[in-house]
């Protein structure tokens with residue numbers, strides 16, 4: 001499989017934010033979000049065997065593993081094999097929501113799946129049939145860059161009854177003043193939404209991996 005980087009840091013995003021975590025960032029992505037902070041993962045990387053990747057993870061001895069990218073589901077067959085070697089961890093799979101999640105719902109894994117908003121420029125690629133593969137412990141994440149994105153997210157939550165199904169998080173595009181998003185959620189009484197910031201970008205320089 002093609003791997004961009006493997007590193008150890010605090011999880012900066014999502015429902016396991018704050019836990020020491022080993023990150024496996026896979027190379028390649030089928031989308032091009034306008035705000036993407038990991039452009040360096042589109043092409044750069046080296047081929048590694050699935051077993052070598054798992055062995056690198058074991059060296060750290062952490063409890064949490066995050067498989068991200070790029071888009072990890074672009075290498076689905078290898079990803080499935082890798083997951084089978086990581087069953088002693090709690091594994092988060094970060095995915096852009098455009099590729100099928102079918103066959104990856106192991107009980108020690110959970111998904112952090114984006115639903116892309118208009119501000120990403122990629123919202124026409126959302127595959128809403130993925131919602132059926134999500135369990136109550138999985139997360140749907142909306143990255144919000146404007147009031148238009150926020151209203152879009154609210155519409156999708158309503159249409160697919162997401163509040164009853166999964167954990168829903170809203171995160172501002174990095175650099176947007178988070179206070180606006182916080183105010184909208186509070187004013188609209190979205191009691192089921194978690195507003196989350198990318199904490200690694202506050203602890204370390206934005207752009208650093210947060211190692």
Ligand SMILES: C[S@@+](CC[C@H](N)C(=O)[O-])C[C@H]1O[C@@H](n2cnc3c(N)ncnc32)[C@H](O)[C@@H]1O
Pocket residue numbers: 029035036037038068069070071072094095096097112113114141143171172173174198
């Ligand atoms: C880099 S992506 C990799 C996984 C997958 N391709 C995806 O988009 O979910 C990991 C997460 O970072 C988020 N992200 C990327 N750039 C961001 C930015 N500038 N501000 C906030 N979140 C960002 C993505 O929306 C996604 O939730």
Ligand SMILES: Nc1nc2[nH]cc(C(=O)O)c2c(=O)[nH]1
Pocket residue numbers: 009010011012013038066068069094200209210
């Ligand atoms: N510390 C840290 N936490 C993260 N959580 C998700 C990341 C990502 O780029 O997908 C990330 C990252 O790049 N660094």
Ligand code: SF4
Pocket residue numbers: 029030031032033036037038039069070071096
């Ligand atoms: S899907 Fe993820 S990795 Fe791909 S461009 Fe969008 S944010 Fe970046």
Ligand SMILES: [Mg+2]
Pocket residue numbers: 037038
């Ligand atoms: Mg990131």
